[in-house]
Amino acid sequence: MKACSRFAFGLPTEARCLAAALALSAAAVGQTGNPLHLLPFFSSKSASAEHGASPAAARPDAGDDAYIIGPGDVLAIDVWKETEISQTLPVRPDGDIALPLTGTLKASGSTPEILARQIETKLAPFISHPVVTVMVTKVVSRAFQVMGAVVRPGSYPLAGPTRVLQALAEAGGFTPFAHTGSITILHWQPDGSQIRYQFDYDAVIRGHDVDQDRELQPGDTLIVP
Numbered sequence: 001m002k003a004c005s006r007f008a009f010g011l012p013t014e015a016r017c018l019a020a021a022l023a024l025s026a027a028a029v030g031q032t033g034n035p036l037h038l039l040p041f042f043s044s045k046s047a048s049a050e051h052g053a054s055p056a057a058a059r060p061d062a063g064d065d066a067y068i069i070g071p072g073d074v075l076a077i078d079v080w081k082e083t084e085i086s087q088t089l090p091v092r093p094d095g096d097i098a099l100p101l102t103g104t105l106k107a108s109g110s111t112p113e114i115l116a117r118q119i120e121t122k123l124a125p126f127i128s129h130p131v132v133t134v135m136v137t138k139v140v141s142r143a144f145q146v147m148g149a150v151v152r153p154g155s156y157p158l159a160g161p162t163r164v165l166q167a168l169a170e171a172g173g174f175t176p177f178a179h180t181g182s183i184t185i186l187h188w189q190p191d192g193s194q195i196r197y198q199f200d201y202d203a204v205i206r207g208h209d210v211d212q213d214r215e216l217q218p219g220d221t222l223i224v225p
Helices: 013-032 040-052 112-123 164-170 201-205
Strands: 074-079 087-090 096-099 103-106 132-138 143-148 154-157 183-188 194-199 221-224
Touching: 074 096, 074 112, 103 112, 112 132, 143 164, 164 183, 164 201, 164 221
Parallel strands: 143 221
Antiparallel strands: 074 087, 074 132, 096 103, 143 154, 183 194, 183 221
């Protein structure tokens, strides 16, 4: 009780202890500038004041805003503080998605940023100042295929500019009996017609006919005999 009495003589015991606690807290604030260190019962109010001022500041990076969403792509849609609406879902074959309160939206052909703003507009009548983030978690619509005599045949996301040599490297290179001088690239035109390109790996790596190392387009298929 000697520690309490030093701060407020003549007060009841409980009052002296309360006065001592307040004095110690004030001293701690003066030294550290952080009242939360000794007064955790203020943390809830302080945290809400700190984070509630600008919810947009809490928005994570939306990813590559230049990416064009297509059918099959998987989207992570986060509506700030609205877990019931936030979802991870694929874009339907018709290019649409559906969320609670927004109904059906056209996602295909939009960038993540544009789609996020469209969702915010749809949610505005129901939610005050909605903050939406859209991220592409799986690329399906923009992909190329590598088939035949490669180590890892399959489909690969076309997340950025990719040339034939890069595509072959992603597929792990050739198997021992691959015919590397007669690789075929199949490209589908928007009208449904098909174009075939030949790629001579041996010539290209020697610096000949380097124009064959063309940039791939979504849906292109490399066939290594």
